[in-house]
Amino acid sequence: MPIDATLPYDDQNIFAKILRGEIPSTRVYEDEWAIAFHDIAPQAPQHILVIPRGAYVSWDDFSARGSDAEIAGFVRAVGAVARQAGMVADGYRLLANIGQDAGQVVPHLHVHVFAGQPLGPMLART
Template sequence: MYDKNNIFAKILRGEIPCDKIYEDKFALAFKDINPQAKIHVLVIPKGAYVDMNDFAANAKSDEIEGLIRALGKVADILGVSTTGYRYLGNNGRDGGQEVPHLHFHIFGGEKLGRMIHK
């Protein structure tokens, strides 16, 4: 069940500020407050979706297309689409998802290390 009081829902409602990079009808992108790379931006859908399972099952086609296009546009805006970047979506407890609102991280601006550290 979607928690309407999660931090990303509050950002979408304008209750908490963010350092916005991009916004359109379907998505919002903003700088992560605890960056893990030289460039670290979060991209979230504007719809109330807990995770990828919820989004895949319940989002409308235009929402899905809008989010995917937003990921590409943000990479272009950040200047990493030609040099390379990583996008990461954590899903559920074991996947490391901390906020129960679907979101993707875009990392770049430097050579990135291994995908998973053990």
């Protein structure tokens, strides 16, 4: 169920539990700013989630409250994940859902990194 991205951070969300090691994940990248792991329900041949270590609900929350170092570190981590996974040559897509209308389900900022096939148009036409 989509969430309201303006709500306070819920430290019981699944990504907070993954960060604390309470739920296992297949990590493919980790540094002081972010971790990345395979999505458990991939939507493309390559589908990796990148999450900041800080308690941020959405991109809006992160850009308003994150420190310059956190923001730079997270953005660099997303790029490092794509390079490390070999996605750059053929191309990849980044997706961050923010709020109910965008379909955000987990109230912790996360970026989906998709690759491995032609990904089609940006949005389905209605």
